[in-house]
Amino acid sequence: MAVVDDNPIGRLAQNISGGYRPARAQAQAGMILALPATLLLAALVIGPAALVFFLSFTDASLGLAGVRFIGLANYTRMLTDPGFAQSLRNTALYVVVVVPTSIGWGLLVALLIARSRFAIVYRTAYFLPVAATLVALATAWEAILHPSLGFANSLLQLLGASPVSFLSDPSTAMYALSAIGVWQLVGFNMILFVAGLSTIPEELYEAAAIDGADTGLKRFLLVTWPMLAPVTLFVTVMTIIRAFSVFETVAVLTQGGPMKSTSVILYTFYEEGFRFFRVGYASAISVSFFVSVTFLSLVQMHVSERRARWKASGGR
Amino acid sequence: MAALDLHIDNVGKRYGATDVLRGVCLRIAAGEFVTLLGPSGCGKSTLLRIIAGLERADQGHVRAGGKALDTVAPKDRDLAFVFQSYALYPHLSVYDNIAAPLVMRELTSLERLPVIGGLLPGAGQRNRSIEERVRETSALLKLDALLDRRPAELSGGQRQRVALGRAMVRKPKIFLMDEPLANLDAALRIHTRGEIARLHKEMQTTTIFVTHDQAEAAALSDRVAVIFGGELRQVAAPADLYREPVDLDVARFLAQPFLNEVEVAAPVGGALIIGSSRIIIRDALGSGQAGTLAFRPEHASLVDRDRPGALPVCVTRIEHAGMDAHVFVHAGAGAEFVARISAERAQSLRGGDNLGLTIDSEKAWFFPWDGSRQSRDHSRVA
Amino acid sequence: MMILAQSSASRIALHAVLVTGAIIMVFPFVWMILASMTPQSEIFDGSLLPTPTLNGAIDNYSTALSAIPLLRFMGNGFVVCLTILVLQVAIAIPCGYALAKLSFPGRPILLAAVLLGLLVPVQIPTIPIYIALAKSGLLDSYAALVLPWIISVFAIFLFRQFFVTFPDEVLDAARLDGFSELSIARRIMLPAAWPAVASFSIFSVVAHWNDLYWPLVVITTPDMMTPSLGIAYFRQAGEGAGNVGALMAGGVLVTAPLVALFLLMQKHFIRGLVLGRH
Numbered sequence: 002m003a004v005v006d007d008n009p010i011g012r013l014a015q016n017i018s019g020g021y022r023p024a025r026a027q028a029q030a031g032m033i034l035a036l037p038a039t040l041l042l043a044a045l046v047i048g049p050a051a052l053v054f055f056l057s058f059t060d061a062s063l064g065l066a067g068v069r070f071i072g073l074a075n076y077t078r079m080l081t082d083p084g085f086a087q088s089l090r091n092t093a094l095y096v097v098v099v100v101p102t103s104i105g106w107g108l109l110v111a112l113l114i115a116r117s118r119f120a121i122v123y124r125t126a127y128f129l130p131v132a133a134t135l136v137a138l139a140t141a142w143e144a145i146l147h148p149s150l151g152f153a154n155s156l157l158q159l160l161g162a163s164p165v166s167f168l169s170d171p172s173t174a175m176y177a178l179s180a181i182g183v184w185q186l187v188g189f190n191m192i193l194f195v196a197g198l199s200t201i202p203e204e205l206y207e208a209a210a211i212d213g214a215d216t217g218l219k220r221f222l223l224v225t226w227p228m229l230a231p232v233t234l235f236v237t238v239m240t241i242i243r244a245f246s247v248f249e250t251v252a253v254l255t256q257g258g259p260m261k262s263t264s265v266i267l268y269t270f271y272e273e274g275f276r277f278f279r280v281g282y283a284s285a286i287s288v289s290f291f292v293s294v295t296f297l298s299l300v301q302m303h304v305s306e307r308r309a310r311w312k313a314s315g316g317r
Numbered sequence: 318m319a320a321l322d323l324h325i326d327n328v329g330k331r332y333g334a335t336d337v338l339r340g341v342c343l344r345i346a347a348g349e350f351v352t353l354l355g356p357s358g359c360g361k362s363t364l365l366r367i368i369a370g371l372e373r374a375d376q377g378h379v380r381a382g383g384k385a386l387d388t389v390a391p392k393d394r395d396l397a398f399v400f401q402s403y404a405l406y407p408h409l410s411v412y413d414n415i416a417a418p419l420v421m422r423e424l425t426s427l428e429r430l431p432v433i434g435g436l437l438p439g440a441g442q443r444n445r446s447i448e449e450r451v452r453e454t455s456a457l458l459k460l461d462a463l464l465d466r467r468p469a470e471l472s473g474g475q476r477q478r479v480a481l482g483r484a485m486v487r488k489p490k491i492f493l494m495d496e497p498l499a500n501l502d503a504a505l506r507i508h509t510r511g512e513i514a515r516l517h518k519e520m521q522t523t524t525i526f527v528t529h530d531q532a533e534a535a536a537l538s539d540r541v542a543v544i545f546g547g548e549l550r551q552v553a554a555p556a557d558l559y560r561e562p563v564d565l566d567v568a569r570f571l572a573q574p575f576l577n578e579v580e581v582a583a584p585v586g587g588a589l590i591i592g593s594s595r596i597i598i599r600d601a602l603g604s605g606q607a608g609t610l611a612f613r614p615e616h617a618s619l620v621d622r623d624r625p626g627a628l629p630v631c632v633t634r635i636e637h638a639g640m641d642a643h644v645f646v647h648a649g650a651g652a653e654f655v656a657r658i659s660a661e662r663a664q665s666l667r668g669g670d671n672l673g674l675t676i677d678s679e680k681a682w683f684f685p686w687d688g689s690r691q692s693r694d695h696s697r698v699a
Numbered sequence: 700m701m702i703l704a705q706s707s708a709s710r711i712a713l714h715a716v717l718v719t720g721a722i723i724m725v726f727p728f729v730w731m732i733l734a735s736m737t738p739q740s741e742i743f744d745g746s747l748l749p750t751p752t753l754n755g756a757i758d759n760y761s762t763a764l765s766a767i768p769l770l771r772f773m774g775n776g777f778v779v780c781l782t783i784l785v786l787q788v789a790i791a792i793p794c795g796y797a798l799a800k801l802s803f804p805g806r807p808i809l810l811a812a813v814l815l816g817l818l819v820p821v822q823i824p825t826i827p828i829y830i831a832l833a834k835s836g837l838l839d840s841y842a843a844l845v846l847p848w849i850i851s852v853f854a855i856f857l858f859r860q861f862f863v864t865f866p867d868e869v870l871d872a873a874r875l876d877g878f879s880e881l882s883i884a885r886r887i888m889l890p891a892a893w894p895a896v897a898s899f900s901i902f903s904v905v906a907h908w909n910d911l912y913w914p915l916v917v918i919t920t921p922d923m924m925t926p927s928l929g930i931a932y933f934r935q936a937g938e939g940a941g942n943v944g945a946l947m948a949g950g951v952l953v954t955a956p957l958v959a960l961f962l963l964m965q966k967h968f969i970r971g972l973v974l975g976r977h
Contacts, residue, residue: 021390022373023874024802030880031803038794039809041850046816049824056826063830106720113717125965126721129728132961132968134909136927137950140934141731144943150743152730159747188724192969246820249911253931267822274826275916287823295818371871392877404868408890421877483876 057285063278075285085286088257088264091175095265096244098179099186104233104240106183107190112225114191115198124195128188135185139250142181143168168254171262178250178263186243190236197232201225234305238298245294266290320347320523321382321395321490323368328377330363330547337363339547341377348521351552352534355544356570361527364544365493368525369398381491392422396491397484401499403476405468405483412464415454415482419447422487454486457516474505478512485516492524498533510536531571535559543567565609565684572613575643575655582607589683592648594628598681606685614643614657616677619666627673630654635663646674728958735759735948742943755944760952762945763933768922769949772929773956779844779925780907784900786849792896795858796888800870801880813859816852822912829916843917844925848907854899861895862888901960901971908957926953 057075061068079085110127114120130138145152148166157164167177205224209215214223226233248267251257257264257272270290274283323345330338338360345351353361366372368379370391379386386394397418405414413420420429424447427433428440435444455461458478468476477497484492494513498506514537517524528534534541535555542552551563562568569576581589583605588595591610598610620627630646633653642663647653654674666672684690734742736751738758763769797803798810825847832843865888873883914928924932933949961968 021370021388021393023371023391024373026390026880027801028803030884031797031801031806033881034793034797034801034884035803035806035809038790038850038855039812041790042809042812042816042852045828045847045850046819046824046852047812049827050819052827053823063833110717110720113713116713117717121965123717123721125962126724128965128969129958129961130724131972132905132957133728134927134930134950134954134957136909136911136930137954138727138731140930140946140950141727141734144734144742144947145727145730147743150745152747155745155747184724184727187720189972192973196973242820246822249927252911252915253934270822271912271916275829280826280830284826287820287826291820291823294820366871369871369875371874391875396875398872398875400868400872402866402868404866404872406869406873406887408887408893417873418876421882483872 053284054288056281057288059281061281061284063280068281071281075282076289078282079285079289084261084264085269087261088266088269091261091263092245092247092265094175095179095182095247096241098176099182099244099247100237100240102179103183103186104190104236106187107236108194108229108233110187110191111194111198112221114195124192127191130185131188135249136253138185139181139253142184143254146177169259171260174255174259174263178247178255181250182244182247186240190240193232193236194229197229198225201228230305230309234302238301241297241301242294245290245297320521322347322349323491323523323525324378324380325364325368326378326380328364328367328374328379330360330367330372330375337547338367338374341544341547341549343542343549343552345523345525347382347523350517350524350526350537350539352526352528352538352541353544354528354531354534354541354570356529359544360547361544362495365398365495365525365527368491369396369493370394394491395489396493397487397489399480399484399492399494399497401496403468403480403497403500405476405479407468410465410467411455411460411471411479411482412451414468414479415460415486416447416451418483418487419450423447450486454482457485458482458512473501474509477501477509481513481516485520488520490523492522494524494526496528497526498528498530506533513537531573543570545570560680562682564688564690565611568611568682568684572611575614576611577614577617577654578609578611579652579654580607581610591628592650592652594626596626596628596676596678598676598678598683600681600690601683604683604685604690606687608683608685608687608690610676610681610683612676612681614655616680617654617656618675618677619644619646619656619658619662620673620675622671622673624673624675627675628654630672630674632666632668632670632672634668635666637663646672648674728954731947731950731954734944735951737944739942739944756948759942759944759948762942763948763952766942766945767929767933767949768924769929769933769952771922772924772926773953775841775844775923776908776926779841780904782841782845783848783907784903786845787851787854787903788896788899790849791851791854792858792889792892793884794855795892796862796884798855798859799862800865800867800888810859813852813855817856825913825916832917838917839920839923841923844914844923847913851903854903857899858892858895861892865891897967898971901964901968905957905972929953 056068058070058072059068060071060074110123114123117123146167147154148169149164151167153167154164165173168174201224205228206220209220209224212223214220246267247265248271251263251265251268252271255263257268266286267290270283270286273279273286323343325341325343325345328338328341329336341360341364343351353364355361363372367374368386370386370389373387381394381396406417409417423443424434424440428435428437428443434440452461455464458481460475460478460482463471463475463479468479471479477500480497497513498509501509510533513526517537526534526537531541535558538555540552540554541558543550543558545566550567551558553561558567558571562571565578569578579591581591584601586595587602588597589601589610590596596610601608601610619630622629628648630648633645633647636643636645637660640660641657642660644656644658644663644666645653646656656674730748733751734749736753736756736759737749738752738755741752741755742749794809798806798813828847832838832846837843837846869887870883873887874880878886908925909927910925911927911931914925915931918924918928921929921932930946930949930953934946
């Protein structure tokens with residue numbers, strides 16, 4: 002019985018080869034279906050990434066006619082530039098504050114919510130910052146943290162302390178941004194931990210209770226924490242990456258100031274690349290960013306694996 | 318409608334370094350119901366898929382009605398396939414599932430478009446013809462009440478019938494079924510088995526059925542093709558297979574769960590020596606080779622120890638199974654046997670009893686190790 | 700989950716901690732809404748929280764809507780997010796299916812490339828793409844906003860993982876029934892992928908509605924700004940600089956759609972974002 006296959010490609014395939022072969026029909030379809038994505042992947046991701054890598058070794062700059070190969074000059078400049086060192090320090094500070102705090106707080110809330118009847122309400126409240134447009138909420142935070150008239154300072158004054166210029170004082174600005182960062186990330190980590198907790202079988206807790214671990218902390222250390230290990234690893238890696246990628250709050254609220262106290266790696270990259278058009282230098286920055294973030298993630302995964310293997314082999 | 322005959326000539330298939338099928342030759346007459354029987358991994362499903370065109374043989378040919386199928390696309394082979402997991406289209410209703418093969422073949426791409434397609438000239442008539450056939454099939458399988466449901470809303474048995482309907486609606490010349498009953502519970506399996514038998518009787522379509530369940534094979538088939546390790550060992554009617562397995566593998570497979578086996582030296586003076594007993598087995602007469610003596614539990618009986626020609630054995634344990642019981646005995650030197658006797662008789666037996674085991678000399682089989690079995694009638698290739 | 704002890708004292712402590720945290724989480728939203736309805740001069744008048752008045756609300760919202768093309772920002776956001784999503788799905792689903800179920804030469808390489816793409820931070824390819832857009836005079840356009848995002852490695856990966864679990868036998872049945880390979884992709888896999896598409900949609904829309912970085916790079920004309928960029932712009936230029944009330948009104952309007960979506964479809968929303976990060 003003839004099949005009404007008026008698909009020109011299909012017919013072409015059959016006629017050329019003189020017959021049907023299942024493997025070949027599938028291979029042809031596969032290549033056709035994957036073609037657009039492959040082309041775009043090459044043009045928009047792999048190609049540009051390779052180009053950036055190449056550009057990092059040149060003195061390319063938008064507006065300059067030629068491009069000269071200058072070897073590692075951009076990288077040495079990066080390492081000796083006090084401005085860049087500053088943004089590295091700032092980013093490191095941000096990461097060190099935001100990562101443990103948002104993970105710890107997220108975990109704590111996940112643990113507490115598990116016991117509560119109002120879990121859905123709390124979950125909604127904590128996840129709201131994740132759903133919202135950060136730029137808009139950051140401007141709200143800015144008003145709340147206003148040097149003299151903002152809510153935060155009004156509260157401080159009520160408690161008898163003196164007002165703090167959160168965002169305009171170089172010694173506090175980064176901390177203020179970190180606080181906003183934590184605020185935005187907690188809900189997401191919480192949800193991941195809630196999902197992770199829900200997969201721990203109740204029987205493990207019962208077995209632990211029989212073995213003597215019947216109070217909160219003991220139970221947590223014996224059952225909860227080890228069982229959460231894969232989730233914790235995932236959350237940590239994700240949070241590290243997102244903390245390192247901080248950009249929006251800096252771009253909107255402080256633009257790197259006051260006095261470069263909040264300039265972070267990605268913001269420096271943005272300025273160098275799209276404000277000063279020092280394309281070669283910016284490329285070097287972005288390559289370093291990529292390398293360090295990937296390196297950190299790999300370290301984290303390795304450490305986690307090592308710990309798991311060590312524990313499995315009896316270490317305590 | 319005319320069914321097609323099927324010739325499978327020397328088909329072989331390799332995956333990497335393993336031969337999944339080796340030189341399989343099988344001829345199936347038009348309208349015949351043949352079962353491919355064998356343990357999991359023996360290659361029967363692969364053979365079925367090669368016949369369907371879902372995979373390509375590395376050597377050999379498949380011919381239907383005299384025409385070579387090797388380069389013909391599955392959809393053009395005029396056959397239908399029922400999968401073990403039913404493989405229904407999850408997002409389509411029962412009606413659309415059954416109609417799918419007709420829609421894909423008889424409507425052009427334009428006519429298949431959701432709303433506009435139906436408005437094209439000629440489409441209306443074709444759609445009506447399709448609807449008629451779908452309803453005819455669904456009536457036959459008692460699916461009328463379920464036509465609007467999705468597969469997810471159906472029970473296993475209902476999905477099975479939809480899969481059958483989708484296969485039948487095209488009135489194909491050949492039916493292929495890959496363990497279609499495996500996922501059903503016991504009662505439903507027997508019932509659906511009956512349905513398949515009835516449909517075959519009515520439609521007389523050439524059917525190739527794959528299963529690892531020999532009871533199923535015996536109940537449904539005109540002939541059974543037993544496959545082991547990619548090789549076709551024996552093709553015969555179920556009764557012949559039961560009586561005359563061609564080798565030990567086949568005998569074992571068909572005698573599940575128990576086959577009594579004992580290795581013996583070449584017969585001496587027309588008798589086999591087991592322990593200190595001399596046993597006469599018809600199948601071994603005339604063979605000068607050592608081999609394995611095999612017999613089913615129902616071909617063994619328990620008698621008094623002193624009876625001449627009986628093997629002295631001692632009862633180890635008794636397993637009751639309704640009207641019968643399986644009695645496990647051991648004959649010393651690690652030789653263990655199972656005999657099937659009536660439950661009443663089993664009542665009077667106890668562990669430790671010393672009895673004699675006799676073997677039905679007509680029905681037991683002797684398989685020489687060099688494969689030189691002279692058997693009364695067995696058809697290896699048909 | 701027996702994590703903490705049961706006594707009522709610790710119950711109260713538990714709730715106290717949770718509630719405090721929840722208040723901190725929700726506070727900026729509340730403040731933003733209150734301030735958006737308070738006359739500009741009264742927001743920082745010494746009272747702890749802004750006190751809304753009807754006039755204040757009318758003033759702030761009308762300023763927000765007139766001083767900057769706010770509705771235009773939201774419209775841009777809508778157009779851009781929808782275009783990006785449709786293109787992402789249209790390109791990723793066939794590729795995901797091919798990677799999951801069809802064997803073709805180069806498949807392992809493509810899969811490796813996709814996984815590699817997942818590692819690359821989104822900011823890296825932006826330099827060359829920007830240069831290319833600048834050279835072709837396409838800056839400040841929808842094309843510029845949409846172009847880098849139409850290939851979503853993450854979507855390809857997500858759909859591939861989804862399709863891998865789809866039963867092969869349904870594909871075989873389709874081949875026997877007369878579906879061509881391409882028909883299978885279109886008529887069977889696409890409808891089946893609906894749950895994955897729904898989850899991914901939420902992830903994509905949220906990410907691109909909220910995105911500041913790329914619009915900041917390619918857009919300078921207020922008319923083409925997207926919601927996030929629009930608010931940043933409002934804060935600095937126009938009457939937003941200094942007019943906190945109007946700025947907050949703008950913030951409320953820009954944030955409202957996603958928050959509303961979240962509140963209405965919490966489960967799907969969360970699943971979409973969480974799935975997004977995997």
